Amino acid sequence: MHEDVERCVRAVQSKDARFDGWFFTGVVTTGIYCRPSCPVVPPKVANMRFYPSAAAAQQAGFRACKRCRPDASPGSPQWNERADLVARAMRLIADGIIDREGVPGLASRLGYSIRQIERQLRAELGAGPLAIARAQRGQTARLLIETSTLPMSDIAFASGFSSIRAFNDTVREVFALSPTELRARVGRGRPPETAGTLALRLPFRAPLLPDNLFGHLAATGVPGVEEWRDGAYRRTLRLPHGPGIVSLRPAPDHIGCRLALADLRDLSIAISRCRWLLDLDADPVAVDELLREDPALAPYVDKHPGRRVPRTVDGEEFAIRAVIGQQVSTAAARTHAGRLVSAHGEPVTDTEGGLTHLFPDSATVATVDPSSFAFPQARRTTLTTLAHTLAAGEIDLGPGSDWARARERLAVLPGMGPWTIETIAMRSLGDPDAFIPTDLGVRMAARQLGLPATPAALTRHSMAWRPWRAYAVQYLWATGEHAVNRLPA
Structure with a gap:
């Protein structure tokens, strides 16, 4: 989908929510990436870059849009429609296999070598399994920051990060805000009911x-x-x-x-x-x-x-x-x-x-x-x-x-x-x-x-x-x- 530039441009210009999660749009003049249905005025076509995953956009140096929250898009329907190696890998990554067993665990479950999995994911998604899992951890961290009053240290490890530093660096890189600033944007956060x-x-x-x-x-x-x-x-x-x-x-x-x-x-x-x-x-x-x-x-x-x-x-x-x-x-x-x-x-x-x-x-x-x-x-x-x-x-x-x-x-x-x-x-x-x-x-x-x-x-x-x-x-x-x-x- 992301390689069909004309179709992607039409989806962005019409703010077509059907394509949310299919691809992500990086805007070179602002350094942010958005979902196709982002409510802001569409950028000039010359300034658009299209990526097959949020992880690929992040690796290209773009940070998530604060208006449309592209990290919260519905997942690509491809991973539920297909039964090939990439689709199976994406379903396992979404189920947290990288956080529990690492890339070797992913490779073992799929019956392929780590190199084969890395190569196929990069070829189709523009990012390897670690980067894709990191993007998922960033989304989980944002959810916890904005919907709970948990201490940031608890959120870091609950999101799957191995250290507070990795948690802080990822949140700043993906959302252009520190964890504290991200929470401040929604007040003090919604306290859990229980x-x-x-x-x-x-x-x-x-x-x-x-x-x-x-x-x-x-x-x-x-x-x-x-x-x-x-x-x-x-x-x-x-x-x-x-x-x-x-x-x-x-x-x-x-x-x-x-x-x-x-x-x-x-x-x-x-x-x-x-x-x-x-x-x-x-x-x-x-x-x-x-x-x-x-x-x-x-x-x-x-x-x-x-x-x-x-x-x-x-x-x-x-x-x-x-x-x-x-x-x-x-x-x-x-x-x-x-x-x-x-x-x-x-x-x-x-x-x-x-x-x-x-x-x-x-x-x-x-x-x-x-x-x-x-x-x-x-x-x-x-x-x-x-x-x-x-x-x-x-x-x-x-x-x-x-x-x-x-x-x-x-x-x-x-x-x-x-x-x-x-x-x-x-x-x-x-x-x-x-x-x-x-x-x-x-x-x-x-x-x-x-x-x-x-x-x-x-x-x-x-x-x-x-x-x-x-x-x-x-x-x-x-x-x-x-x-x-x-x-x-």
Whole structure:
């Protein structure tokens, strides 16, 4: 995108928010970089320079605009649409892998050498993994400076910096203000409502339809782990440094996010996982333009554009839940999962609602006596085999997973049919082209719309929807009256 100068110039001159996060504009006369939708008067074309990432703009010597805050742009949709090395690396960096394991850890997860990863990231993004992680730390630091009253020393280490000096230098370089000056611009900062609680806004590309997104999460929520309360979806989070609780509330131009964390070092990871859960980095205009070309889907796209694919904050958790939900109703799946949570989940304290546990991890589920599961023997075997396989690290369902390899390894497990695998691909792996033609709701919708109703014929028809078939599923489900299609009362 950043190499198409003419297209970038048009986006900047029209202040097109759709391209926020796709590229960044450096202005040579001011030394600042902006998002395309920056509200200031667009600079002269001769003074514009375009960069594929905030890290690349920072490395070129530009500092962040104080008006449009380019560091807070929605992420590039490319990293959620693609499954190549660069996209997988970007998803892992967003999940905090550099701060936890360094570049060697990133290389190990991806199965490539450090040199190969450095070369490919620099070629496409203009910056290496350390610079990209540094830009992310800068954004986390700004959030904490502006939304909390934490001491600067605490913010430095919570943001992932190894020293106070590195924290101060980065904030000054990126924002052209010291940390103290940055906090002074927003008064004394917003004090947390309770200790360890932060409130922030998660941006997205419009349009966004919250009905199916939050409706699905609420309707399928596991008791004790998830709940819908006072107009917000709430759930527990298993994070590297301790448990957390998040509350996500839809608003017209953002998602309100309140995080209660045991350790503030998990802030950037929690934000990344919430964005992934709600598919906030998607490009809904591109998705809807393609799906609108099918006459059967066009009326539903026109009526309620901007549907997202509800994902998960934990790929292994959802895979276990997908097996529990095989061939049973949504209510039955919630009941079975709730029993597993109450018996084997890790307890948490929720002072604001009814959340009680973390969902048990795969290692814990692998130790559960199969006879305690109140469902058929075949599904017990599938569940315990999957749990053992995940606990052994033989299948990667995390942010940096190889989608094709994960499908292949799931397919050899007993009882893992196409519906389960594609459901996991859609919500755990985040593959935007995952498709479940055997799903009862999809087949009923296809029949209602005059589309082929058999799985094979519907799959052939769906080739025209690629690479957005997971979004087509959301529109197909929208033809029914199920609770997943509407916000809870």
